[in-house]
Amino acid sequence: MSHRIAVIPGDGIGKEVMPEGLRALEAAAARFSINLNLEHFDFASCDYYLEHGQMLPDDWFEQLKDADAIFYGAVGWPDTVPDHVSLWGSLLQFRRRFDQYVNLRPCKLLPGIKSPLADRKPGDIDFYVVRENTEGEYSSVGGKMFEGTDREVVIQETVMTRTGVDRVLKYAYELAQSRPRKKLTSATKSNGIAITMPWWDERVVAMSGSYPEVSVDKFHIDILTANFVMHPDWFDVVVASNLFGDILSDLGPACTGTIGVAPSANINPEGTFPSLFEPVHGSAPDIFGKGIANPIGQIWSAAMMLEHLGHPEAGQAIVDAFEAVLAEGDEAILTPDVGGHGTTESLGRAIAERI
Amino acid sequence: MSHRIAVIPGDGIGKEVMPEGLRALEAAAARFSINLNLEHFDFASCDYYLEHGQMLPDDWFEQLKDADAIFYGAVGWPDTVPDHVSLWGSLLQFRRRFDQYVNLRPCKLLPGIKSPLADRKPGDIDFYVVRENTEGEYSSVGGKMFEGTDREVVIQETVMTRTGVDRVLKYAYELAQSRPRKKLTSATKSNGIAITMPWWDERVVAMSGSYPEVSVDKFHIDILTANFVMHPDWFDVVVASNLFGDILSDLGPACTGTIGVAPSANINPEGTFPSLFEPVHGSAPDIFGKGIANPIGQIWSAAMMLEHLGHPEAGQAIVDAFEAVLAEGDEAILTPDVGGHGTTESLGRAIAERI
Ligand SMILES: CC(C)[C@H](C(=O)O)[C@@H](O)C(=O)O
Numbered sequence: 001m002s003h004r005i006a007v008i009p010g011d012g013i014g015k016e017v018m019p020e021g022l023r024a025l026e027a028a029a030a031r032f033s034i035n036l037n038l039e040h041f042d043f044a045s046c047d048y049y050l051e052h053g054q055m056l057p058d059d060w061f062e063q064l065k066d067a068d069a070i071f072y073g074a075v076g077w078p079d080t081v082p083d084h085v086s087l088w089g090s091l092l093q094f095r096r097r098f099d100q101y102v103n104l105r106p107c108k109l110l111p112g113i114k115s116p117l118a119d120r121k122p123g124d125i126d127f128y129v130v131r132e133n134t135e136g137e138y139s140s141v142g143g144k145m146f147e148g149t150d151r152e153v154v155i156q157e158t159v160m161t162r163t164g165v166d167r168v169l170k171y172a173y174e175l176a177q178s179r180p181r182k183k184l185t186s187a188t189k190s191n192g193i194a195i196t197m198p199w200w201d202e203r204v205v206a207m208s209g210s211y212p213e214v215s216v217d218k219f220h221i222d223i224l225t226a227n228f229v230m231h232p233d234w235f236d237v238v239v240a241s242n243l244f245g246d247i248l249s250d251l252g253p254a255c256t257g258t259i260g261v262a263p264s265a266n267i268n269p270e271g272t273f274p275s276l277f278e279p280v281h282g283s284a285p286d287i288f289g290k291g292i293a294n295p296i297g298q299i300w301s302a303a304m305m306l307e308h309l310g311h312p313e314a315g316q317a318i319v320d321a322f323e324a325v326l327a328e329g330d331e332a333i334l335t336p337d338v339g340g341h342g343t344t345e346s347l348g349r350a351i352a353e354r355i
Numbered sequence: 356m357s358h359r360i361a362v363i364p365g366d367g368i369g370k371e372v373m374p375e376g377l378r379a380l381e382a383a384a385a386r387f388s389i390n391l392n393l394e395h396f397d398f399a400s401c402d403y404y405l406e407h408g409q410m411l412p413d414d415w416f417e418q419l420k421d422a423d424a425i426f427y428g429a430v431g432w433p434d435t436v437p438d439h440v441s442l443w444g445s446l447l448q449f450r451r452r453f454d455q456y457v458n459l460r461p462c463k464l465l466p467g468i469k470s471p472l473a474d475r476k477p478g479d480i481d482f483y484v485v486r487e488n489t490e491g492e493y494s495s496v497g498g499k500m501f502e503g504t505d506r507e508v509v510i511q512e513t514v515m516t517r518t519g520v521d522r523v524l525k526y527a528y529e530l531a532q533s534r535p536r537k538k539l540t541s542a543t544k545s546n547g548i549a550i551t552m553p554w555w556d557e558r559v560v561a562m563s564g565s566y567p568e569v570s571v572d573k574f575h576i577d578i579l580t581a582n583f584v585m586h587p588d589w590f591d592v593v594v595a596s597n598l599f600g601d602i603l604s605d606l607g608p609a610c611t612g613t614i615g616v617a618p619s620a621n622i623n624p625e626g627t628f629p630s631l632f633e634p635v636h637g638s639a640p641d642i643f644g645k646g647i648a649n650p651i652g653q654i655w656s657a658a659m660m661l662e663h664l665g666h667p668e669a670g671q672a673i674v675d676a677f678e679a680v681l682a683e684g685d686e687a688i689l690t691p692d693v694g695g696h697g698t699t700e701s702l703g704r705a706i707a708e709r710i
Pocket residue numbers: 191192222442601635637
């Protein structure tokens with residue numbers, strides 16, 4: 001049996017880190033005799049947009065829906081295509097149409113990486129952000145009135161559904177239950193966002209009865225971001241709405257030293273549609289072309305993908321490999337963001353060899 | 356001429372830090388011969404709610420509207436009154452009805468306070484968050500449908516107006532222009548929140564022409580929170596919507612060591628209504644009653660209030676006093692959050708004596 005993987009590098013450093021992601025993926029597949037069938041796509045990128053006037057071909061859904069997984073780089077090139085056009089025309093479509101309602105993002109301080117937080121070492125920061133990934137603040141409902149005049153009013157609706165919220169909460173509770181600390185933290189803002197968020201809090205409480213072993217707490221998003229910096233050791237599994245999860249899953253990795261290493265899994269837990277694996281970082285126009293982007297976010301995403309496809313040992317081999325290379329700390333190999341003067345390729349090759 | 360100040364301690368540690376805020380205020384008033392007429396109010400607290408079934412008396416607007424300033428402690432006691440009830444019934448009313456559309460919050464690493472960020476010293480972090488304070492994500496528009504069923508849908512609207520956005524941007528541009536670095540950073544999320552935030556970006560650009568000396572950049576809120584941790588020295592003035600400003604002005608102070616010292620000014624720049632001065636921290640039920648809350652957030656708010664009332668030298672005297680006490684670092688005086696084993700009162704008295 002072979003896994004059909006759709007490979008989409010996208011824009012900017014997505015194109016630079018993808019080859020290293022594939023190198024690691026193929027090394028792990030070879031070692032564990034996993035059959036991969038990689039199909040490459042150039043759409044869902046701003047280059048494609050410039051040629052075709054849209055981010056995706058009309059039949060993208062047909063082309064991708066039978067893949068076992070999508071392996072994505074990064075998307076966005078604001079100099080040529082506005083971000084909301086490129087993102088809503090690609091990544092955000094995938095998440096929604098393939099009902100990837102869980103965005104799972106580990107935040108872990110790795111050996112050999114210096115945290116910007118004082119006195120934190122590996123083991124001190126090790127939690128997951130579980131982000132709702134299809135609805136909430138990322139809605140497409142709203143509009144403008146009195147446009148272009150002094151009376152202009154612009155409205156955007158946050159839309160939450162019981163179906164949408166309960167299923168991601170369930171995923172988060174189960175994840176917390178499966179971990180030694182069994183601790184769940186809910187991100188809220190029910191004191192200020194007074195319609196949706198108090199209701200979110202109610203759903204968190206309503207579900208707690210089914211998971212008596214899980215201890216639950218909640219923080220308003222403002223103080224929660226402060227606690228990520230002051231007390232990152234407090235957290236085990238953090239569940240959040242689409243926007244709050246977006247924020248926390250950049251801030252968390254920043255506290256672990258670099259967002260260049262952070263992976264993410266956009267999961268359709270039922271397996272009705274393909275899940276999507278991508279680094280947390282974006283296309284990074286500022287460093288594109290220099291060959292210095294850290295490929296570990298892409299490589300770690302490959303590990304999450306293999307685990308999702310039923311090969312946890314292959315995923316673990318990838319994680320072990322990049323942890324070993326980081327722990328060695330050879331500056332000639334490591335990329336600048338983690339204190340070296342190597343390149344995307346030198347770091348990618350070192351990791352693949354280790355696998 | 357005397358300034359009429361409405362004093363509202365509110366809930367929890369608000370009641371503990373307010374006496375120290377007043378001690379500093381009165382010390383500065385005495386030294387600079389400023390006439391203060393303090394009026395004390397017990398409303399806008401959860402105690403008041405428990406007695407009266409509402410947070411404010413019916414004529415609160417009349418009682419407060421002629422004050423020159425409001426000096427507030429903290430509000431919220433979720434064990435007895437849900438946060439959205441207490442907050443929307445008090446603080447959020449004041450901000451809106453008194454059109455305090457600028458929420459100004461300094462983030463400054465002070466001498467003697469250890470930052471949770473590695474290798475940061477005073478001078479490295481010194482910026483302002485300018486938060487829109489009356490509209491945006493904190494709307495009261497929305498509701499529920501199919502309530503209590505599996506089909507439940509909950510909607511809340513973000514409402515931005517050109518009037519509301521332009522006036523706070525103007526304030527932020529002018530503040531940036533008045534500072535040596537003349538740098539403005541806009542918090543956005545135009546890649547995901549695709550109706551309101553691209554329009555926010557347009558308004559930022561539209562106004563930039565009037566401030567040619569100010570250099571402007573923007574970051575999406577997710578990576579912006581990461582940059583607060585990784586590069587806090589990048590920032591000078593950060594302008595943000597109501598929700599994003601709320602988040603950034605807790606995260607910023609956390610990066611400076613403790614949110615216990617952070618002050619805020621809710622300003623009605625036209626002076627049509629009173630402005631309101633309060634610490635950034637909340638009522639902190641977890642430490643209430645122990646007498647260990649840091650009073651500097653309240654004391655620094657008093658300094659901002661004096662400056663607003665036309666007494667910058669008195670405000671500066673307060674700032675100089677708490678900076679000196681912090682720099683001395685006497686553990687018997689400092690509160691636990693800044694490394695001491697003193698009390699709210701010991702720290703408050705030391706600062707007042709210095710003034
Ligand atoms: C208490 C709460 C409603 C308030 C806010 O979100 O505005 C507080 O966090 C603040 O920052 O002043």
